Amino acid sequence: MRKLYVVVALLCAAWCVWWWVASSTLQNGVQAWFDARRAEGWQAELGSVTGGGFPFHLQAELSDIALADPDAGLAIQTDRLDITAPAHWPGNVSVALDDGPILLASPLGRSALTMQDGQMALNLHPGTALELAALGWTANKWTISDATGVQVEADTLTLTMTQDSGPTYDFVASADSFAPGDATRAPLRLPDTFPRAFDSLTMQARVTFDRAWDRRALDTIRPQPRQITLHLAEAKWGGLNLNFAADLSVNAQGVPDGSMSIQAENWRTMLDLAQASGTLPPAFRDQTETVLKLLAGASGNPDTLDVDLTLRDGAIYLGFLPIAPAPRLIIR
Template sequence: MLAIVLALAAGWAGYWFIGSSAVKSGVADWFEDRRAEGWTAEYGALSVAGFPNRFDTTLDAVALEDPASGLGWRAPFIQIMALSYRPNHVIVIWPETQSFTDRGRAMTLDSTDMRASLVVAPSTALAPERVALTAEGLSLRPEGAALSEALSASSLRLAAERVEGAEARYHLGLAAADVAPAASLLAQIEGGGDLPRVIDSITADITADFTAPWDRAAIEAARPQPTRIEIIGMAMAWGGMALDAAGTLEVDAGGMPSGTLTLTARGWRDMLDAAEASSLLTSDMATTAERALTMMSGGQDTLEMPLRFGEGRVWIGPLPIAPAPVLRLQ
């Protein structure tokens, strides 16, 4: 019996050391491949610990930047932890401060606790099956800017799951609480009004189809692009204003959406004032829109209306109210 126990222990120890070596060399090879493609891909140290039941990988002084998209990320460390007997389920932990760049514009992201759970398909493509990210005390601001210029939230929950039976369809969820815009943006939106400093909540429940599955190629090569977005429910509560949206948009190859969203807006006059103050609407457009919306709502503070996307614009009935957003992922 002792001999059997010792043999099993030795076999497990051998498996762990072989597995940890494979993890370490796999990470190092991935960074080397990115450098060969012209990326900035650096780290100061790489270690794997957690014997005997986990592979806990830590990279220090990490820097990644894709020259094609102009997106970059730097952090003092990142930890990726997995059970040695279930290596396709990992926990990722980020530091309290990290930085991002977008075509030369640098941003600093602070948080008190940011981590994610990721389950990938057991293949070399590493296609995510389920992802859940949680973060507390988030603050995103331009590098070097004052804290008052940060976009912040007390908590953030993100979740994504691949829809079974569909190669590139995902169910996405978002919940953010106590979202505070930058002080300068809030002052611009207020336009002399008195909006609350904090947006109470933002939530979303969405199913999206993409041109390709999200896997390692989405990072190494090209990002999959949305082709269809079904908004099951999207809501925002901000003081006396509340906005709900539902509907389906088709997205063409250029990222232009078409379709209809049904909006239910409480406090729509305040929203119109905010859109005009922030220059999303001209004064003439805001005046025309207010007349039309007053008729549609019957003079009430709550309004339900279809918002149509087409011809590169957003429409309320026959009125174009804004350019349509371009839905392209860099």
């Protein structure tokens, strides 16, 4: 029995040493990453890093965080970020986001993201590259607002990114009761009778990148999409029903090539909203409606548009007619 006590005591001592080394490595690693970003010309401010979680978890509580990547023109600022991982494998990381406003800036403008119970979970493969196996992001009530007011809000957020093999990942996203805020509804001139929230907003896709997501995605250039299969993107709102699907290949310049299908129910209501918001000038209403009526009639249902588009040579084609430039699909 005495030998058993000695063995248990040695194991406990070894575990304590391991926990202390792993906890110190986590805290020092966070600080070193911020130092490396500053050396690259980023704004990378960190108020403090404190540890905890003994004996079964590793924790790093970060405060007063400000990050800005001058090349991408992206910035984020938050008061708190809590990182937790099991002590036996630090590669399964849980990140608790701040319930207070998270300030975001991009070339599109400045906004504030507020979430209740925002959580991110990362599952990493063993190894120094820390290749991403899965990522999940969930939250309860959340809003995005700017100086004009609330832009969008929803009751929940679910986003998952799961590695299938190598650089190929499956994406699933949904938001319950997604709703444009008053700052968004006002320019659209939506009638008071129009529903405030979407009935459904979901997306399922598979994307193959030029390399797998790993620690280099934060340190250097982001992985870029090379093959995109959009199984379904669906939005239902007040009798409007939009469905998108696509199969695209993307070259090194971010130019997509492939096909896209769009199905839109009650498309006349969409025209009404576009005209009311000023997006569609009244002078073009009749002409646009005539074209869409012909397209809807060709699909067999006058109330439903069912259109197949082709993307090639940097343009979007409807049949043989180029109707718009194709977007550049580049992750900054």
